[in-house]
Amino acid sequence: MLARVGRDSLARNSVLIMASTVGTSGLGYLYWMVAARELPRPAIGTATALISAATVVSMVANLGLGHMFIQRLPGAPAAAWSRIVGAGLLLGCAATAAAAVAAVLVLPRIERNFGFLNGPVAAAGLVATAVALTASMLLDYVFVAHRASQGMLWRNLALAVGKVVTLLGLTASGLTAGRLSGSAAVVLAWTVPSLAVTVVTLRWSLSRLRPGYRLGGALAGAGLAGELAHVRGSLTGHHLVNLAQAGPSALLPVLVTARLGAADNAHFYMAWMTASVLFMVSPAVAAALYAERTNAAGRSASLPRASLVTLAVIGLPAAALFLFGGRILALFSPGYAAGGGPLLKLLVLAALPDAITNLAVAHWRSQHRLRRCLRLNLLMAAACLTLTWLWLPSRGIEAAGFAWLAGQSAGALMVAVLALLGRLGPLRRDAAPAGAALVRRLAPPHPRGADRRPLLHPVMRGRPAARLGHRTRPAPHARPRSRSWRVP
Template structure:
């Protein structure tokens, strides 16, 4: 691929640049999310926070489950330029429909697995709002992959970090009269605005237009990869939904609130390996000959950033939680310390999982996530009665087990050359006046 000239020129290796912007997006999102939960903790009781966080966790999980692996397929196997808009349109429509159906099924099953959350379906408007929030969360996740594919990760900083974060931050005080529904509504409002902003930016920056044609989208051809990616994502995200429910059932609503706040802080550490992994995935998808080189480079970046960050959070857990209130510091500092140290296991698991997906070693990827789900959920159910610290230990153990298996599998597997259906498409950054899209990525 020749080096392009002019103001849209790109250096051949963008792993550092992409890692920076994706990490900046995660950090900005996490920082504003941190302020959001500080406000929520001051205006809502721990019991209300515990109920709301269980629904917010469910929203995130249902959104990811509705991806069907398309967020990876859009980057890894983009359609040729004439069919790219149709490929994106099909993906958006499918994900929106799937997330709506998943939300309805979740609401219908609440009496079986979470009777304490039945308040969300007591009023038709509340139930409809929950479904809408799930749809917007799913579509927003998909559009994030579109920007990554177009090598515009800075737009994720704007949409997910700034726009969504500020909208969420402005709503909790206005909705305090609605109790836990006010917290959920604040998060959902951020998703709605983020989706609208994403669609506008897709139109202006990459020339996206809704196109209902079905030919040339490559979605059917890559169905196997999408299904495998979807299955691994389902297994990977299952503990995110089940663990809070176990905490809620075994330790009560207040403990669920303490767990969620501590986990949100720890998630800022998880963002490091996630951002670098996304950048690795994108760059190797563009040039698979550099797989080994970029794999080593990404591991170095993760270690250089992750280890100091873990030390800061682990040593300052009490001070960080005191911002939310004295009860959070007293009841959650041990959990946060354990989760911070466990972020090293999360980093190993994330890095190795991205590598397996790039190598198209999907069987090992699925088995790795089976281990993660079974070990994490099983140990949480077994250890939760002992307290929140043991829940954190279960999380770290599950990630370590999965990461070690994935790393071992990676040592025995080399990437397979991709099947070519024609000349590789190039990424072209566009203004509204240029041709539609030329994509390349995951």
């Protein structure tokens, strides 16, 4: 079984991406368990609200460069590879920093529950966290583009271990009880390891992935200026699809904070993080499927195989979370189990339609049907966010679960309808020749005279005869030949 997975590029990279996700999620449980047991709930709520806002900023401002990496990096020469990666990272991080500053200035003025961003420490934390998230995401796509997801696995495991170790060090040193607030400790432990791992990846890992890589390749010649055209194409294409696809998951914690406050967001975030183990499986397989079809050596990757990989991985964890999710949340504290248990069940139910829509979007991306991807994602985003905003005051954090399930189910229904129409399409095309023949029989004869088409020579079918004044002579080389090689 392991040998078969090792030979199958789609399965291997899907498993590696999912292993990265599972390992990161497992260490993430440990990270938030330490935070929940050592720090008060309001501090956890504030920290999760800040991290969620930074995630939204990073998602909006990364310019869709990750999918551009998948399209352009395989097969690129070393100099062009360095320019693409360097310019993409520089432009993406610069745009993220500018968007984060704008968020610091705007969010506290439009929603009082984000008033904590008025402080300089929280403002700097939002900017640094958003930039770290963008750099980390873009480097992950570099490894996925080369079907070398093992680099992504080790990088994310090192990042997750660094977060846990840093948080343990801050809480054990007593800084959280003195000069450093609890929320600042959580954000600091979240961001500093990410920046450190990014530096190590840029300095050593990329040169092993692509021999000849130069860190300053983006600044050589017309590096940045030459990449702007590709960035604009990525911004108007894949980035809009990405925003509509990942926007609801990133915005839900922000909406919960805005409507209910930071304390309720702590309950929501723990349940959401627990369910994210399921929501990360299908995007991992979808990313591997898209990378396989973009790479010339893996264009045979099929949607049924990707679906089987997803179902095989998602089945057992989904059943375990649905049956024992309350006990898992109780590891943080009994209050988190009571507040987030029903929400977790709703999120688990939404995992299947979420997998359907993610794989459908990856399939359509590989066929360059970006408008269809965008319409599907916009339908789900509009349903989820609108229902969440309307239901939160009356139903509490469970409203986000109902809205997420409704949005994903609407998207899966749209995929089913489009698949049915696609199956009916060949039937309509097969019936066309008989109808076309009937039309030809009933059509009037072609008009004679000046409007008549040029005569075709009886031997050279499809070739018009040459006209010389009012006389017509056969086209050259029109002499009929015998069945033998010799001309009689």
